[in-house]
Amino acid sequence: MTRLHFASALLPSGWANDVQVVITAGAIAEVTPGVAPVAGDERHQVALPGLASLHSHAFQRGMAGLAELRGDSTDTFWTWRETMYRFALAMTPDDVAAVAALLYVEMLERGFTRVGEFHYLHHDCDGSPYADPAEMAARIAQAAEASGIALTLLPTFYAHGSFGGAAPHAGQRRFICSVDQFAALMTASRKAISALPGANVGIAPHSLRAVMPEELAAIIPLAEGGPVHIHAAEQVKEVEDCLAWSSRRPVQWLLEHAPVDQRWCLIHATHTTDEEVAAFARTGAVAGLCPITEASLGDGIFPAREFLAAGGEFGVGTDSNVLVGVADELRQLEYGQRQKHRERNVLSSGAGRSTGRTLFDHALAGGAQALAQSTVGLTLGARADIVTLDTAHPSLAGRRGDAAIDGWIFAAGSGAIDCVWAGGDKVVEGGRHRLRQSSRECFNASVRRLVA
Numbered sequence: 001m002t003r004l005h006f007a008s009a010l011l012p013s014g015w016a017n018d019v020q021v022v023i024t025a026g027a028i029a030e031v032t033p034g035v036a037p038v039a040g041d042e043r044h045q046v047a048l049p050g051l052a053s054l055h056s057h058a059f060q061r062g063m064a065g066l067a068e069l070r071g072d073s074t075d076t077f078w079t080w081r082e083t084m085y086r087f088a089l090a091m092t093p094d095d096v097a098a099v100a101a102l103l104y105v106e107m108l109e110r111g112f113t114r115v116g117e118f119h120y121l122h123h124d125c126d127g128s129p130y131a132d133p134a135e136m137a138a139r140i141a142q143a144a145e146a147s148g149i150a151l152t153l154l155p156t157f158y159a160h161g162s163f164g165g166a167a168p169h170a171g172q173r174r175f176i177c178s179v180d181q182f183a184a185l186m187t188a189s190r191k192a193i194s195a196l197p198g199a200n201v202g203i204a205p206h207s208l209r210a211v212m213p214e215e216l217a218a219i220i221p222l223a224e225g226g227p228v229h230i231h232a233a234e235q236v237k238e239v240e241d242c243l244a245w246s247s248r249r250p251v252q253w254l255l256e257h258a259p260v261d262q263r264w265c266l267i268h269a270t271h272t273t274d275e276e277v278a279a280f281a282r283t284g285a286v287a288g289l290c291p292i293t294e295a296s297l298g299d300g301i302f303p304a305r306e307f308l309a310a311g312g313e314f315g316v317g318t319d320s321n322v323l324v325g326v327a328d329e330l331r332q333l334e335y336g337q338r339q340k341h342r343e344r345n346v347l348s349s350g351a352g353r354s355t356g357r358t359l360f361d362h363a364l365a366g367g368a369q370a371l372a373q374s375t376v377g378l379t380l381g382a383r384a385d386i387v388t389l390d391t392a393h394p395s396l397a398g399r400r401g402d403a404a405i406d407g408w409i410f411a412a413g414s415g416a417i418d419c420v421w422a423g424g425d426k427v428v429e430g431g432r433h434r435l436r437q438s439s440r441e442c443f444n445a446s447v448r449r450l451v452a
């Protein structure tokens, strides 16, 4: 049993002072506001729930910053993808474990306590299946276990190179499965995470580019009621190709042909019309926004103001992991809207309401929904995923309540995080994960070899 005492804490009911939290077996067993600390309480100042990064491709952390050279022609998502494929084709299972372990350590240091791993690097370098179809998934699980982050594993079904069932190209050989292979992968993936505390499984049909309608219908039951995540409408070219294939836009096609509901998460959904936004919000599905990656790749800006006005819910993901942090994603999301609308505090829930708090509340609720977590936050029965802020940070000086969240997101960034508990285990102290040094050494050894 662990007893923590916070001078203030963000509970589901709002901010409370003098909050004692009791943790047993990794979960929150008691939350008592308005009590003085007693002997044996570990005392901290400001506590918040950890958030989910609902969309990650862990292996891409290895190439962060390596695709910032201009190519011969206009540099777009599609040229970035060529760099990504070259990197993906060279990684061994040990490389994936090393890269994912550092990434998850960084996520925890920066406020993420659960990751939705949209995992598509399945096969050996030449494209042949490993003896264990979940060889790579097991490495992801191993990295999650070492770091302490909670894992929602989303094995990806990827079968084609473009719309209409086009053959995949050689650079995609490590991703490609038949429906039968994918069913075997799902079984093996469930086994790979079975001993991991707090882990669960969903499915990730990669995109309408990579999955035919009949395949989509065949794999959805393999989620067994768990989450279904799909990339949709990230790129203008993708929308044009989808229109040429089906005379429907990607989000429109999904809403008309797939059973999109609260279990679903549409990743990006960047290029959506007003009609699509309204219909998407009505389904109750989550928008999985990845603002840093969408900016990095030049994707465009999601119509977040319109989606929220329509009652939609979003969460955030770190996607390419080029830069990782709760504050960074939420700030970029808001700043994209400010630049688009030429206004300030665009996503705040109303007059006098903190923008940072609004963003935080959505990311908590949307991330939990998208990764099938029915109970999150500083509340009874939730996994004890807790983040404390360093009130000595200059950008938090004198701030209380929502002003501390704004100071963290808009001014301090990840440097304001003090301690993080993941499943009740204090893995980050003074802003440093206990495996920071060792995970950096393993990561660096792998990446030095990969970039050589």
Ligand SMILES: [Zn+2]
Pocket: 055, 057, 118, 231, 267, 319, 320
């Ligand atoms: Zn993605």
